[in-house]
Amino acid sequence: MYDITGKTALITGGTRGIGAAISQLLAERGCKITATYRSDSEAAKELLKSLPGQGHKVYSCDVTAPDQIAELFEKMQKEDQGLDILVNNAGIGYHHPIDKVNYQSWQEGWQQVLATNLIGPANMCYHAAALMKLQQSGVIINISSRGAYRGEPLMPAYGASKAALNSMTQSLAYQLAPYNIRVGAIAPGFVETDMSRSRLVGEIGEGIRSQSPMHRVAQPTEIAEAVLLMSQSNIWMTGSVWDINGASYFR
Numbered sequence: 001m002y003d004i005t006g007k008t009a010l011i012t013g014g015t016r017g018i019g020a021a022i023s024q025l026l027a028e029r030g031c032k033i034t035a036t037y038r039s040d041s042e043a044a045k046e047l048l049k050s051l052p053g054q055g056h057k058v059y060s061c062d063v064t065a066p067d068q069i070a071e072l073f074e075k076m077q078k079e080d081q082g083l084d085i086l087v088n089n090a091g092i093g094y095h096h097p098i099d100k101v102n103y104q105s106w107q108e109g110w111q112q113v114l115a116t117n118l119i120g121p122a123n124m125c126y127h128a129a130a131l132m133k134l135q136q137s138g139v140i141i142n143i144s145s146r147g148a149y150r151g152e153p154l155m156p157a158y159g160a161s162k163a164a165l166n167s168m169t170q171s172l173a174y175q176l177a178p179y180n181i182r183v184g185a186i187a188p189g190f191v192e193t194d195m196s197r198s199r200l201v202g203e204i205g206e207g208i209r210s211q212s213p214m215h216r217v218a219q220p221t222e223i224a225e226a227v228l229l230m231s232q233s234n235i236w237m238t239g240s241v242w243d244i245n246g247a248s249y250f251r
């Protein structure tokens with residue numbers, strides 16, 4: 001396996017769920033981790049304590065606040081920290097089915113979800129690309145979703161945000177290639193985390209598990225393994241969206 005020891009990795013929402021599994025695995029492989037979160041400082045402290053190795057950091061940074069993103073990168077530059085791997089993982093889901101919600105909830109859903117799942121990553125990419133351009137190397141990995149392809153009837157803004165994230169991935173892959181910056185996306189199906197756990201019980205949970213012929217959902221560590229592979233610079237990956245969904249959906 002390609003050696004990523006000593007590389008620096010920034011993971012948004014890197015303190016819980018899939019993000020925490022990514023932080024953990026990259027730290028085990030010798031990366032220096034900066035994990036960000038929105039408000040759950042307890043989970044952030046726990047994560048920091050659990051990471052193997054030295055020099056890791058956690059910061060609160062709301063990806064919907066462009067100023068906080070700019071401050072985060074200023075801090076990193078002051079500390080003379082380069083950036084080899086950015087993982088845009090922070091994301092939210094929001095139930096707002098068109099035939100069931102009032103106009104205000106409909107709008108809130110679109111605004112909050114696009115701000116978090118699309119515009120946040122776009123702003124993170126802007127600052128990361130500036131740093132990586134100086135180094136003439138880096139990889140940006142966007143955590144997308146199967147919902148980008150099959151739609152999300154109950155969470156239409158979520159599906160649309162991930163489809164747009166995939167498109168952004170391809171645009172940036174092309175534009176940043178001359179600087180040796182690779183950009184890719186990973187599109188998981190259901191993963192057992194706080195975001196999905198309440199839907200994984202009872203009959204609905206059974207239905208979700210049987211979407212895969214393996215009759216289960218993914219664990220966060222399985223998504224982290226895909227991120228690790230994509231982060232390695234010895235593979236011909238840029239502009240790709242990898243389906244990691246246990247054959248629960250073919251496109």
Ligand code: NAP
Pocket residue numbers: 012013014015016017018019036037038039040041043061062063064088089090091092116143144145146187188189190191192193194195196
């Ligand atoms: P999760 O368990 O709900 O964790 C979300 C993480 O994102 C938390 O660390 C949270 O911070 C952070 N976050 C949320 N909004 C933020 C904001 N505005 N600014 C900064 N950080 C923010 O979610 P997950 O299930 O691990 O999902 C991670 C990614 O995988 C998301 O992009 C999601 O769309 C994608 N995904 C998940 C599934 C699934 O079934 N779980 C499937 C496909 C794709 P706090 O801890 O402070 O709240």
